[in-house]
Amino acid sequence: MNKEQLSSALQxxxxxxxxxxxxxxVDVLSEAIKGGITLFQFREKGHGALEGDQKYALxxxxxxxxxxxEIPFIVDDDVDLAIALKxxxxxxxxxxxxxxxxxxxxxxxIVGVSVHNLEEAKEAMQADYFGVGPIFxxxxxxxxxPVQGVSxxxxxxxxxxxxxxxxxxxxxxxxxxxxxxxxxxGVSVITAISQAGNVREAAAAIRKEISACSKR
Numbered sequence: 722m723n724k725e726q727l728s729s730a731l732q733x734x735x736x737x738x739x740x741x742x743x744x745x746x747v748d749v750l751s752e753a754i755k756g757g758i759t760l761f762q763f764r765e766k767g768h769g770a771l772e773g774d775q776k777y778a779l780x781x782x783x784x785x786x787x788x789x790x791e792i793p794f795i796v797d798d799d800v801d802l803a804i805a806l807k808x809x810x811x812x813x814x815x816x817x818x819x820x821x822x823x824x825x826x827x828x829x830x831i832v833g834v835s836v837h838n839l840e841e842a843k844e845a846m847q848a849d850y851f852g853v854g855p856i857f858x859x860x861x862x863x864x865x866x867p868v869q870g871v872s873x874x875x876x877x878x879x880x881x882x883x884x885x886x887x888x889x890x891x892x893x894x895x896x897x898x899x900x901x902x903x904x905x906x907g908v909s910v911i912t913a914i915s916q917a918g919n920v921r922e923a924a925a926a927i928r929k930e931i932s933a934c935s936k937r
Contacts, residue, residue, distance in 0.1 A: 722793070722809075722831065724849075728885045730760045730793050731850060731907035733928050738765035738797075739779060741915040750783055753914050754790045756924025759907070761787050762812055764797035780806060795833065800826055812852060820847050835889070837869065839876045848884060852909060853877065855890025856900055859911075871903035878904035894926040898934040907931065 722730065735750075735758040742749045750761065763780050765771055771779055780796065784806055787794040795810045796803035800823055803811040810831025813823055823832055824847055834848040842851055855868050874886055888900035889909040897908045910927060917923030 724883075724885065727831065727849060728906040731885055731887045732759045732931050733757060733924065734760045734762065734887045734907050734909040735914055735924070736762040736764050736797070736909055736911045737915045738763060738767070739771055740765075740767035740769050741911050743916055744920070746779060747782055747786060749915055749920050750786050752920035753924045754786070754792055756914070756921040757928035758792065758914070758924050759928075760793045760795065762795040762797050762909075763808075764911075766797070777802065777805070784808065793831065795831060803827060803830070810849070815841060820845055833887075836877075838873055839880055842877050842882055842884075843880075846882075846884070850885040850887060850906075851877070852889045853886050853905070854888055854909075856888045857891030857896060859891040871899055871905075874900065874903040874905050892927075894923070894930055897927050897930045901931055901934040 735753050737749060739746050763783055765776050780802060784794045793809040795812050796808045797812050798817050800811050800818060804826065811823060811827055812833035814835040820832060820834055831849045833850045833852055834845040835852045836842045836845055853874050856871060858868055874888060877886065885906045887907045887909045888905040892900060892908045892910050893913045900908050914920055914923050
């Protein structure tokens with residue numbers, strides 16, 4: 722996948738694991754795909770998260786749905802799981818395994834890195850994309866960093882760093898366009914889709930906002 726293809730795939734980046742869902746994860750993902758998500762990250766963390774064989778089984782099931790629908794499947798943090806599943810890539814945070822080590826293990830697969838400021842972005846230039854945030858307040862991550870707003874996205878773009886960016890943290894249909902206008906290629910969403918009363922409609926509404934903003 723080249724940079725242009727990845728930039729397009731990042732438009733509506735859905736992140737989810739079983740703790741984020743009120744419905745069955747397989748149903749949530751299937752409906753989110755029908756609503757227009759463009760990339761999926763399996764993130765099995767938080768209270769009640771599955772482990773071991775159960776985690777692997779769920780990841781495999783969700784990956785099958787993604788493959789059937791030609792949606793890239795990314796694994797959060799767990800490099801070994803990503804390799805075992807032959808996933809499309811892995812996403813790591815600042816406290817996770819160093820990107821150099823991840824790249825060595827995963828080869829030419831997609832590697833995303835969470836960055837919170839320009840300095841961290843400059844140190845992660847081996848990444849295929851940056852997850853930048855938290856842009857807005859979020860309750861999904863208990864250890865979330867201070868809210869950045871969209872200014873950090875603008876700073877990275879003003880530094881002429883061309884690596885694709887997906888905004889992360891507290892993003893909804895109402896503020897997605899603000900993230901795109903700041904210079905992001907897409908938005909990353911968890912609960913605005915996973916816990917919506919109608920998952921398909923929620924995904925479609927955010928995708929519509931992104932598409933409208935991209936055409937302006």
